[in-house]
Amino acid sequence: MIRSRLMAVQQTRSHGFRPRGREVSRLEGLSDAVFGFAITLLVVSLEVPRTATQLFEVMRGFGSFAACFALLFLVWWNQYRFFRRYGLNDGVTMVLNAALLFVIVFFVYPLKFVFTIVLGMFTGSAPWQAVSAGGDPVLTHDQWPMLMVVFSGGYVAVFLIFALLHLHAYRMRESLELDPLEQFDTLTTVRESMVNVGIGVFSILLAVFGGGMGPFLGGIVYWLVxxxxxxxxxxxxxxxxxxQASLAGG
Incomplete structure (x- = not known):
C-alpha cells in the first residue's frame, strides 16, 4: 500500500518534494524586490564610469561583489525552495520571512566590507594598515573582533531563521500532508541550518574570547562549512x- 502511494506521487516530485507552492505569492514578490534592492546596494557605484581610472576603481571591487552576490543568491535559493516546497503564507511564515529580509538588508554593507577586507588580505596588505580616503584606518586591531561578531551575527541570524521556518513547516506536517520522506528532508534541512548556526556561534566565541588571534581564528572557522x-x-x-527502502518494503 505504502509502496504504491510512493510510486504514485514520485512523478509529481521535485528534488524529493511535491511542490505545494506553485504560484508566486505577494510575499515572494516582496522578497524578490528586497533581494534585488540588496544586490543594488552591493554595487560600488550606480553611475557609469566616465574615465578609465573610475572604471578600474569600480573593477577593483569585483571580487567582493561576486562573493556577496553568491551568498545572497544562496539565501534567495533556500527561500525560494522553501516556498515551492511548502507554499506557506500564514502569520508565522510572514513574520519569519520579514525577519529574514530585515537581516539581509541590514547586513549587506557589513558583508561587503568583510569580503573587501578578506580579499585585501590576500593581496598582501594587512587590513589595519590600509587608510581610507578620509585618512582614518580602514580597520584597527581593536575593531577586528567586533567586525567578526557583526558578520557572524548576521550569518547566525539567517540560518536560525531558516531553521525556524522549516521547524514551522514540520509542525504543520499533517495539514501539509507531508509524507515520511518529506518529513525526513524537512528535519534534515533544520539540522543543516543548525550546523551553520553552530559554526557562526563558534566564530563569535573565538572572536570575543580567543585573544589576539581570536578574530583570525573566527574567520578560519568558516572553512569548516x-x-x-x-x-x-x-x-x-x-x-x-x-x-526509503523501509517504506518501499512496507
Whole structure:
C-alpha cells in the first residue's frame, strides 16, 4: 500500500518534494524586490564610469561583489525552495520571512566590507594598515573582533531563521500532508541550518574570547562549512535511503 502511494506521487516530485507552492505569492514578490534592492546596494557605484581610472576603481571591487552576490543568491535559493516546497503564507511564515529580509538588508554593507577586507588580505596588505580616503584606518586591531561578531551575527541570524521556518513547516506536517520522506528532508534541512548556526556561534566565541588571534581564528572557522555540510549530507543521504527502502518494503 505504502509502496504504491510512493510510486504514485514520485512523478509529481521535485528534488524529493511535491511542490505545494506553485504560484508566486505577494510575499515572494516582496522578497524578490528586497533581494534585488540588496544586490543594488552591493554595487560600488550606480553611475557609469566616465574615465578609465573610475572604471578600474569600480573593477577593483569585483571580487567582493561576486562573493556577496553568491551568498545572497544562496539565501534567495533556500527561500525560494522553501516556498515551492511548502507554499506557506500564514502569520508565522510572514513574520519569519520579514525577519529574514530585515537581516539581509541590514547586513549587506557589513558583508561587503568583510569580503573587501578578506580579499585585501590576500593581496598582501594587512587590513589595519590600509587608510581610507578620509585618512582614518580602514580597520584597527581593536575593531577586528567586533567586525567578526557583526558578520557572524548576521550569518547566525539567517540560518536560525531558516531553521525556524522549516521547524514551522514540520509542525504543520499533517495539514501539509507531508509524507515520511518529506518529513525526513524537512528535519534534515533544520539540522543543516543548525550546523551553520553552530559554526557562526563558534566564530563569535573565538572572536570575543580567543585573544589576539581570536578574530583570525573566527574567520578560519568558516572553512569548516564545506566539510560539515558534506558530512551532514552523507549521513542524511544514507539514513534517507534506509527510510526509503523501509517504506518501499512496507
Amino acid at each position: 564545506g566539510p560539515a555540510m558534506w558530512l551532514n549530507g552523507t549521513l542524511a543521504g544514507r539514513a534517507r535511503k534506509r527510510l
